[in-house]
Amino acid sequence: MMDYYDVSGCYILRPWSFKIWAEIKKFFTAEIEELGVEECYFPMFVSAKALNLEKDHVEGFAPEVAWVTKAGQSDLAEPIAVRPTSETIMYPAYAKWIQSHRDLPLRLNQWCNVVRWEFKNPQPFLRTREFLWQEGHTAFATKEESDKEVREILELYRRVYEEVLAVPVVPGKKSENEKFAGGLYTTTVEGFIPTTGRAIQGATSHSLGQNFAKMFEITVEDPEKRGQKSFVWQNSWGLTTRTIGVMVMVHGDDKGLVLPPRCANIQVVVVPVGITAKTTPEEEAKIYAYVEDIVKICKPAGVRAKADLRDTYTPGYKFNHWEMRGVPIRLEVGPKDIAKNEVRCVIRHNGVASQLPRDNLKKSLPQLLNQIQNDMFTKAKAERDSHLIRMERFEDGFVETLDKKNMILAPWCERVACEKEVKDRSAKIALAGEAADEKAPSMGAKTLCIPFTQPTENPIKPGVTKCFACEHKAVSYTMWGRSY
């Protein structure tokens, strides 16, 4: 999947993981092209002047910005930042390109690398100093159009996770504390890692409102008030290689990786078995030919298959090799299978084995891959649901429930001060008696999102339902948890 590298926080994406990224890219690119978004590429470098133009925004990123100060042996006159995100790179150009309503909407996307020099412990895929992403940056004449796009893109992010990666996510809105620096509001899809009981932000689609438009002076003439300028409404949205890490952690098991068929580089591996010292060269040739024939059946059926014909390894070694790499289906072919014109089929994610008639593989394999994709999603969703605990009062065991690797859905007042207090309180309780300061930030609970789909059973009664943590009235059911 990946390999370590001698610059801390940077990792190598090997073909096995890069293929997953390529599948995500293929799916997402086709969808946004349908929406009318165009592809482009902006420079990676940004001058300090442009970077500093939006105050809240730069405060959010400044501590993590990498600076180029030298070229060859010469010091640069001005240090130049490597993009942590491209708002401040793109919007000066937007201000130039957008003059009238006819220039709107402007909807651009780029796939590129970005750098955030975090000092927290790096972790492959999840927290890396350089990562790959797509970033969409769009401008509209009205808030309505921009709001609509924020949700359309979020829906695509949900589909990337749920349809391509078989990972269930909760779409919702971020709290004020957790929203994008300098934006109006942030929407997110939130995932869950069962083994650690922690939530993870999957991808975000931001409404920037008119804030950046004001800083960068992106205006159009108001068609109703001649000579008057109005600011455009902007969005930005991004999906990173973190997706790969989330998928790995959600589906992986003791034997290693488990790949959902849709993003697997190899969906079916075919392994010859039952070759012993007594096997004649003719019998052996027959088995090898049968194996290769099955791979040939797969290609036109749209199945990515590979024969493992390495003669220096035992079948057991090969089984292990491909299990560890998460290939969804293993087909075994031995003399007995050939006699019955069958193959033995073993499914990676649940270990179920069966015999499949060879002549029907063209149909049965695509169906089975589809089935596996759905089963993996259903299983992951059931697991996630069983760890999303509804709770009405903090005192009902908020921290203990988190400690048991759960997320919590609770009625909340949506106040910034309340979120901060919950964070502090929960960290203190979790760490009572321990040497606390070091762990405190990660042990405090924070809001994950305010789900767009609110509970239908006993929903919030406006003005009646109380916040789970303070004396104010609740506004919505909000998801809380510990997070990556």
Next chain:
Amino acid sequence: MMDYYDVSGCYILRPWSFKIWAEIKKFFTAEIEELGVEECYFPMFVSAKALNLEKDHVEGFAPEVAWVTKAGQSDLAEPIAVRPTSETIMYPAYAKWIQSHRDLPLRLNQWCNVVRWEFKNPQPFLRTREFLWQEGHTAFATKEESDKEVREILELYRRVYEEVLAVPVVPGKKSENEKFAGGLYTTTVEGFIPTTGRAIQGATSHSLGQNFAKMFEITVEDPEKRGQKSFVWQNSWGLTTRTIGVMVMVHGDDKGLVLPPRCANIQVVVVPVGITAKTTPEEEAKIYAYVEDIVKICKPAGVRAKADLRDTYTPGYKFNHWEMRGVPIRLEVGPKDIAKNEVRCVIRHNGVASQLPRDNLKKSLPQLLNQIQNDMFTKAKAERDSHLIRMERFEDGFVETLDKKNMILAPWCERVACEKEVKDRSAKIALAGEAADEKAPSMGAKTLCIPFTQPTENPIKPGVTKCFACEHKAVSYTMWGRSY
């Protein structure tokens, strides 16, 4: 196409030019996948230690390397380079991954950005401090396999230029002076820009020999001599966004850009005409409907078409708008055309106009686009050929011929010292009487390549034919010119 940016040497690739890059990417990715090359991604940063490991190589790049020395407010313990190319980033991993013959061949490719902080005048697409490229890095057990791949990849580069971009190129080998720093030999496809009379390097496919393998200790056990290690044979090859610039310069004319159909974002633009003050709303609606209908015909025929229905611009304005942007075919639809069930068709690259029956567009448009693609290539090739002058002696007007915007094909001894001398001599003659020092580097002629296809008429007679510039014997006909 592009826009300027406030960091010198960096430019914005707008959708109109990025689409060309996307088409190149699509073509090349499919072809190398067929060859068995896999996609991956390595970090952008490289430590000084790794960068300095191959001496000739680092000398070639060191003056142009951008260094990150700060993150946030902190100085980094060690400055870190931004990749100018990834040999020194990838090969430590190759040394780890490659242990036995079973790990070979290893063939990886990545699409990414690289930075070369040149201090010469930057030029959009052609000389930019950040650019996009693909870089392939492969390792083989034998020199034969590696030699074979060098040429296979070069052939793909030729096809990118000639088939996708309709730009003729000459495939050949670089001289010792011009080869890749640290490599064994370099092959190249060389283009020609008629307006300036200068040659331009299109893309390069390098044999690295065993040089990097020795520095990075990339070895396999020799199957014939137990316990003995042998070094692998490596190649690297790259194609950059410079391709776009070459295409623009080769095909552009006084009216602006001329796009070959295969890489045009919009291949056909349909413009309503003949709408006057006397046109009734019904007649107008009929014209608009006819225009939209033609766009609908195009899609299933695989033709990328767009209707320009903007009612605030005149047809003349629109003609100009799309001509400047290089759209290969303009269709005009007015009342007279509709009466005859025809459209008026104007071809961008040669201005030829004709009437096309509407009912046959599904067939005639794809054919016509194909024809345009071929015609543009043929025209560019004839132009290039007329500027490639064969010459037997330097004294026959070597510099005067270059001054007339030509390249020269001459019998050459292939000696390093001879190339240097020709460079100096030609610069001195070209600049005689002028304030010379500044211009000297660009006015000196250099070798472009030793073409793989040598002249068949009066070819080199080994041991007989003399070098055009010195008293040694000639080894090959070599292309000389001034270059970007």
